[in-house]
């Protein structure tokens with residue numbers, strides 16, 4: 362069965378991060394994408410110029426209306442913006458019995474814009490993170506969640522990943538994109554054991570939305586894998602390839618997006634677009 366996956370996140374009009382990027386990652390990975398708009402931004406590849414909140418009752422209405430009709434197999438949470446939104450989204454997730462939840466605790470954009478108010482961190486920690494199957498903080502976010510403790514080395518990352526487990530998610534994926542070095546290593550901890558996912562650091566400025574894309578990819582793949590770790594590994598491989606192929610896109614002048622459809626479109630290169638020879642779908646079984 363094709364999974365139905367939901368992103369509750371902010372909109373980045375440049376399409377590299379947030380809800381639009383999540384929808385691309387879902388689609389590229391064989392999930393049917395749905396989305397609830399939790400915030401609006403004015404943004405391009407150079408930075409965020411403004412943020413507009415969505416009335417909290419309307420966020421709740423979007424979620425309730427969707428769940429009233431559509432089976433949702435996994436949810437990814439991104440930018441929530443405020444404590445009030447976070448509390449209401451947490452209540453909605455509990456009300457709808459969401460079990461497969463990937464939380465990307467978005468706090469600051471790659472360009473340095475604050476996307477979560479400080480009082481919302483407490484709500485995120487207390488009400489959202491304990492509901493999560495997987496949380497995917499980057500290093501600055503992990504530092505905030507650990508009350509400002511600096512994370513500067515791989516050893517710090519290992520200790521931080523274990524300590525973040527105490528906040529209540531089933532699995533912590535601590536992302537090492539901000540650590541520097543030749544490799545970009547992520548540390549995954551389920552409270553009992555730890556796994557490191559290394560990837561060669563790709564030299565590129567096209568890292569807009571890497572975090573959004575990764576968490577969306579995990580949500581898309583969770584319903585297709587018996588083990589969450591296998592979904593995480595597959596999502597990381599997808600993201601790394603999407604970063605590597607980002608140079609094929611020409612979007613903006615700052616930190617460009619990753620290439621979500623690197624696998625699909627490369628098969629079409631040199632052919633008519635879209636290809637005329639797409640396989641004809643088999644008629645539905647009667």
Ligand SMILES: Nc1ncnc2c1ncn2[C@@H]1O[C@H](COP(=O)(O)OP(=O)(O)OP(=O)(O)O)[C@@H](O)[C@H]1O
Pocket residue numbers: 378470471498499500536537538539545546547560561562563564565568569570571572573574575597600601604
């Ligand atoms: N240059 C790179 N080469 C390879 N992998 C990278 C690179 N930069 C980031 N990654 C990987 O991308 C993923 C996202 O990590 P990162 O730490 O950049 O997240 P983030 O800061 O939340 O991103 P975002 O700005 O989208 O919120 C991680 O798996 C990280 O290892």
Ligand SMILES: [Mg+2]
Pocket residue numbers: 465467499572573
């Ligand atoms: Mg991020």
